[in-house]
Amino acid sequence: MTQSADLILVLIILSNFVILGSRELRVCIRTAAVQGALLSVLPLLVHREPGSRAILMALGAAVVKGLVVPGFLFQAIRHVKIRHEVEPYVGFVPSLFLCAVGSGLALLFAGSLPLAPEHAGSLLVPASLATMLSGFLVLTTRRKAITQVVGYLMLENGIFIFGLLLIEAMPFLVEAGVLLDLFAGIFIMGIVLNHIQSEFSSLDTHYLSDLKD
Amino acid sequence: MPLALIFVPLLAAAVAWVIPSDRHRPLLLPAVAVVHLALTLFALAGMEKVAYGVWLQLDPLGGVTLGIVSTLFLICALYAPGYLEVRIDRPNRIVCAGMLVFLSMTSLLILSQHLGLMWVAMEATTLATAPLIYFNRTAHSLEATWKYLMIGSVGIAVALLGSLFLAYSAYLGVGESSLLFPTLLENAANFSRPWLRAGFVLLLVGYGTKMGLAPMHTWKPDAYGEAPGLVGALLAGGLTNCAFLALLRVYRIVDAGGEGVFARELLILFGLTSMAVAAVFVIRQRDLKRMLAYSSVEHMGILVIGTGIGGAGLYGAILHSLNNGLTKGVLFLAAANIHRAYKSKHLDEVSGAIARLPISGSLFLAGFFAVTGSPPFGPFVSEFTILNAAFSLGHWKVATAFLVLLGIIFIGMGGTVLAAVQGTPSDEAKATPFRDTLRTTGPIVLSMALVLLLGLWIPAPLRSLLERAAASFGGHP
Numbered sequence: 001m002t003q004s005a006d007l008i009l010v011l012i013i014l015s016n017f018v019i020l021g022s023r024e025l026r027v028c029i030r031t032a033a034v035q036g037a038l039l040s041v042l043p044l045l046v047h048r049e050p051g052s053r054a055i056l057m058a059l060g061a062a063v064v065k066g067l068v069v070p071g072f073l074f075q076a077i078r079h080v081k082i083r084h085e086v087e088p089y090v091g092f093v094p095s096l097f098l099c100a101v102g103s104g105l106a107l108l109f110a111g112s113l114p115l116a117p118e119h120a121g122s123l124l125v126p127a128s129l130a131t132m133l134s135g136f137l138v139l140t141t142r143r144k145a146i147t148q149v150v151g152y153l154m155l156e157n158g159i160f161i162f163g164l165l166l167i168e169a170m171p172f173l174v175e176a177g178v179l180l181d182l183f184a185g186i187f188i189m190g191i192v193l194n195h196i197q198s199e200f201s202s203l204d205t206h207y208l209s210d211l212k213d
Numbered sequence: 214m215p216l217a218l219i220f221v222p223l224l225a226a227a228v229a230w231v232i233p234s235d236r237h238r239p240l241l242l243p244a245v246a247v248v249h250l251a252l253t254l255f256a257l258a259g260m261e262k263v264a265y266g267v268w269l270q271l272d273p274l275g276g277v278t279l280g281i282v283s284t285l286f287l288i289c290a291l292y293a294p295g296y297l298e299v300r301i302d303r304p305n306r307i308v309c310a311g312m313l314v315f316l317s318m319t320s321l322l323i324l325s326q327h328l329g330l331m332w333v334a335m336e337a338t339t340l341a342t343a344p345l346i347y348f349n350r351t352a353h354s355l356e357a358t359w360k361y362l363m364i365g366s367v368g369i370a371v372a373l374l375g376s377l378f379l380a381y382s383a384y385l386g387v388g389e390s391s392l393l394f395p396t397l398l399e400n401a402a403n404f405s406r407p408w409l410r411a412g413f414v415l416l417l418v419g420y421g422t423k424m425g426l427a428p429m430h431t432w433k434p435d436a437y438g439e440a441p442g443l444v445g446a447l448l449a450g451g452l453t454n455c456a457f458l459a460l461l462r463v464y465r466i467v468d469a470g471g472e473g474v475f476a477r478e479l480l481i482l483f484g485l486t487s488m489a490v491a492a493v494f495v496i497r498q499r500d501l502k503r504m505l506a507y508s509s510v511e512h513m514g515i516l517v518i519g520t521g522i523g524g525a526g527l528y529g530a531i532l533h534s535l536n537n538g539l540t541k542g543v544l545f546l547a548a549a550n551i552h553r554a555y556k557s558k559h560l561d562e563v564s565g566a567i568a569r570l571p572i573s574g575s576l577f578l579a580g581f582f583a584v585t586g587s588p589p590f591g592p593f594v595s596e597f598t599i600l601n602a603a604f605s606l607g608h609w610k611v612a613t614a615f616l617v618l619l620g621i622i623f624i625g626m627g628g629t630v631l632a633a634v635q636g637t638p639s640d641e642a643k644a645t646p647f648r649d650t651l652r653t654t655g656p657i658v659l660s661m662a663l664v665l666l667l668g669l670w671i672p673a674p675l676r677s678l679l680e681r682a683a684a685s686f687g688g689h690p
Contacts, residue, residue: 114407116385132374139367145359152366159374166380169389174329178373181336185366188340192347192359199352208356211435213494213503 002122005045008038009127012161013103016134019154020095023084025146029073032150032157035131036065039157046124046164053172061160064179069153072190077146080203090141098137103130119165132158145196145203149189156182214262215269218252218279218320221245226313235301238309239294245313246283246290249320253283257678267393269324273681277531278458279323280678281538284663285450286316288542288656289443295652296443299553307344308444314341315447319455328376328392331459335372335423338452339365346440357432357439364422364432372419372459378412379463381405382470394462401469413467413476416460417483423456424513425506426483427490434494437506438558442549445502449509449545450538457516457534464520465686480521481611487514488618496625499560501548504629505541508584511622512537518615519599522608527688529598532679536583536591536667542660543580547573550654551633553647560629565638570647572654574634576661581630583664585623591667 015035019028040062047054077083088095106129113125131154138151163170163178193203200207225245232238256263256271257280263271271279289312297305318341322334343365347358376392383390383397385405390396401409422429437445467476491511498504512533519530550573551566552558566574583590586597596619603612671679683689 114385114405139363148363152363152370155367155370159370159377162374162377166377166384169380169384169392170329171327171392174327174333174392177330177333181333181340184340185336185362188343189362189366192343192355192362195347195355196359199355205359207352208359211353211356211360211438213434213498 002045005042006123008041008045009123009161012038012157013127013130016103016131016154017096017099019150020099020134020138021092023092025077025080025083025085025144026074028085028147028150029070029077032073032153033066033070035154035157036069037062039160040066042161042164043167047167054167056172057167057175060176060179064183065153065157065160068183069186072186073146073149076190076193076197077203079197080146082202085142085144085147086204088142090137095137095141099130099134102133102137106130106133116165124161124164128158128161130158131155131161134158143205145193145205145208148205149186149193152189153186214252214256215265215271215324218249218256218324219317221248221252222313222317222320226310226317229309229313230306235305236298238305239297242290242293242309242312243287245316246287249316250283250287253279265324267395268327268330269321270326271324272326273678273685274458274461274531275323276678277535277682278454279320281454281535282316282319282323282451285446285538285542285660286312288539288660289446289546291656291659292546292653293443295650296441296549296553299647299653300441303348303350308348308441311341311345312444312447315345315451319451322455323458326394328379328394328397328463331462332369332373332376335420335456335459336366336369338455339369339423342444342448342452345444346436348441348444349439351439354439357435361432361436364429368419368422368429370419371415371422375412375415375417375419375463378408378415379466382408382412394466397466398469401466402471404470406470406472409467409470410472410475413463413472414479416463417479420456420460420463421483421517424453424460424516425510426513426517427487427510430487430490430510430513433510434503434506437509437545438500438503442502442545442547442552445505445548446542446545449505450541453509453513454534454538457513460517461520461686468687477521477523480517481608484514484516484518484521485611485614485618487511487517488615488622492618492621492625495622496628498625498629501551501558501560501563501629501633502545504626505544505548508544508622508626509541511618512584515596515599515615518611519602522599522603522606522611524602524606524688526599526602526606527686528679528683529595529602531682531688532598532671533592533595535679536595536664539660539664539667540580540584540590540592543576543657543664544584546657546660547577547580550647550649550657551577554645555638555642556645560632562639562642563633564636565642566634568636569638569642570649572649573657576654576657578630578634579661580664581626583661583668585626586619589665589668591664594668
């Protein structure tokens with residue numbers, strides 16, 4: 001059980017690299033969808049006695065993170081002409097390098113954290129840290145508004161993985177609320193993306209840097 | 214009762230959405246606001262009974278915040294019909310529905326006694342207010358909305374991680390634990406310290422982003438600058454106070470967990486940084502609404518400094534959240550009227566506001582004196598309480614820096630405000646149709662009267678509520 005969970009977590013870490021290294025917006029969104037789908041299996045594997053709750057949570061995550069949210073993002077770029085990331089603030093190769101260093105450090109750092117014995121050997125914490133870090137990297141170094149949303153999604157995915165440590169303590173209602181907020185958040189971001197696209201005929205965030213003191 | 218506070222505005226939001234007329238829809242806002250304030254006063258009168266299960270309960274601290282939000286919402290709701298009539302060229306469906314959802318979600322946040330539920334409500338308030346910033350549909354308001362949405366969402370994500378850290382600290386300390394605040398507080402002494410510390414840092418950064426503490430304040434000048442004054446008032450006086458409440462709730466747990474010293478040092482550090490940043494940007498600020506945004510950064514700093522000092526400082530901070538909230542109502546709504554009359558919020562065009570709009574201009578000037586802590590207004594009392602606490606508890610350096618920064622901000626804001634209200638208005642400004650009316654100035658006068666009243670006399674029931682709120686944190690008047 002733990003082995004299959006760790007396998008999925010390794011795949012999630014790999015998907016971080018794919019998102020950071022790809023120029024194509026479609027590949028980014030699709031990989032984020034795959035990451036969401038992979039995540040959604042985890043509640044079933046991590047829960048000590050998976051019951052209806054774990055199944056509901058897995059289903060909810062699969063629908064929101066794997067299907068609906070990437071769907072919104074594809075919807076948002078349907079009229080976009082330039083479908084690849086241009087000149088990110090940090091290049092693709094350096095950001096892959098940073099991601100590798102970050103993931104390595106996450107692994108080392110997680111080993112030194114005071115964890116409960118049942119979580120000590122698992123990859124949950126390092127994968128969570130690595131995914132959050134990659135999300136931050138995407139958020140801060142990419143110029144397209146849509147890629148920044150993908151970064152935000154990765155950040156949320158990383159937090160979701162960390163939340164699995166507490167799967168038995170967090171009430172279902174709250175889990176559902178968190179997913180609902182993510183859904184509503186990306187929905188509104190999608191609408192704003194559409195407005196940005198029609199206002200500037202571009203999703204480049206350098207158009208969004210006019211206000212300053 | 215708790216359910217009514219949450220669901221009345223939520224249902225009203227649905228009603229607002231289906232009302233077809235832009236002219237009639239805003240009238241729903243004052244009606245709902247009156248009902249909400251009545252429910253709030255009723256709830257405050259019999260606070261012990263205001264509970265729905267263990268999840269939703271009104272405690273004294275929540276009572277203060279609920280009172281602030283409900284009063285400020287009423288002031289904004291009374292102002293809204295007159296304002297939206299002036300702006301009848303713009304559809305107001307989203308603004309009306311969004312304001313009501315905001316009221317519903319802030320009520321949920323205030324009542325929720327669960328760490329996770331409180332987070333869900335906080336995020337929902339972000340989402341409800343983001344579309345309001347885009348009311349003017351300009352490129353600049355779009356930029357402001359995007360920044361607000363992204364920075365707010367990332368901040369709130371960090372707060373979620375912090376909440377999970379806090380929960381994990383409880384899990385390591387006492388095993389399976391509920392995340393209800395009373396239980397957390399009871400068990401806090403046994404929590405795992407490293408996770409508790411890390412959790413507090415993340416929660417401070419996360420909820421601090423929503424409050425607009427420097428250096429996480431960067432969304433604030435843009436959002437407050439581009440949003441209608443009505444929305445600015447609700448954000449600066451309502452939403453930020455809710456974020457402060459969330460921060461206080463987690464601070465209380467961290468304090469009970471034995472990391473109070475660490476937490477207080479961090480709070481004072483962030484508070485002084487916020488005041489310093491505000492002082493730098495408020496000087497020579499030529500945009501009235503951006504100036505108000507930096508004033509909001511300053512006052513968020515004052516709130517966390519008061520908390521960090523503790524004792525009477527905590528009482529001062531809670532009182533200050535009330536004073537600051539109502540004063541921000543005055544300033545943003547008066548600025549909105551000035552903006553309408555001059556078609557600008559920039560000193561290049563705005564001058565002679567008292568001549569052009571005698572009531573709004575004077576209120577803006579009075580609001581400036583109030584917000585910078587001049588007697589006899591409310592903020593003077595609360596700022597003085599915090600300062601006094603800082604001196605008497607031996608925080609000499611903090612108190613000195615606090616005083617110096619207050620002085621700089623007074624001078625900085627004064628330059629901008631005086632330039633705006635004095636002098637003679639341009640001919641273009643005289644030609645615009647906007648005039649002071651009872652509908653667009655009455656609510657501001659009401660807010661200003663409350664700010665003045667709070668400076669002169671605090672009614673006994675309110676004082677008792679504030680004292681109980683501070684006492685639940687080990688603070689005292």
